[in-house]
Amino acid sequence: MVLDKKVLYETTSASARTSSPCAASVTFSHVISATMSGVTCCLCFSGQLNSDLRRLAVNLIPFPRLHFFMVGFAPLTFRGLLEISRPDCARTPKIDMGRQEHDVHRGPAPRLLPDGVRHVLRQDEQQGGGRADA
Numbered sequence: 001m002v003l004d005k006k007v008l009y010e011t012t013s014a015s016a017r018t019s020s021p022c023a024a025s026v027t028f029s030h031v032i033s034a035t036m037s038g039v040t041c042c043l044c045f046s047g048q049l050n051s052d053l054r055r056l057a058v059n060l061i062p063f064p065r066l067h068f069f070m071v072g073f074a075p076l077t078f079r080g081l082l083e084i085s086r087p088d089c090a091r092t093p094k095i096d097m098g099r100q101e102h103d104v105h106r107g108p109a110p111r112l113l114p115d116g117v118r119h120v121l122r123q124d125e126q127q128g129g130g131r132a133d134a
Contacts, residue, residue, distance in 0.1 A: 012031055
């Protein structure tokens with residue numbers, strides 16, 4: 001499980017609408033603990049698949065190339081603001097799929113691809129999005 005501290009801190013600070021570092025760190029800690037308890041909640045139930053952490057990792061990551069998966073936690077609510085904005089079933093999908101909720105920091109912008117490579121990628125996407133090397 002990989003969690004980006006910088007992105008989480010910026011997201012919780014912006015979503016909680018607070019400028020106080022203390023309130024932002026409490027909110028940040030709450031989001032981290034809720035996410036980790038959601039990922040490991042299956043350990044609370046007995047069963048052959050959840051007998052140890054090694055098997056849990058195998059069951060969470062179905063294929064070796066999918067070892068970085070995204071954890072969703074929606075709606076992102078805070079104790080102090082719950083009275084102001086109550087989560088409901090109609091707004092939750094919009095909140096979860098919003099662009100501002102999927103913030104990932106990455107390195108410098110990638111270099112531009114040559115026209116031939118771009119053309120091959122577009123053809124591949126039109127044929128159903130399969131991988132070119134498969």
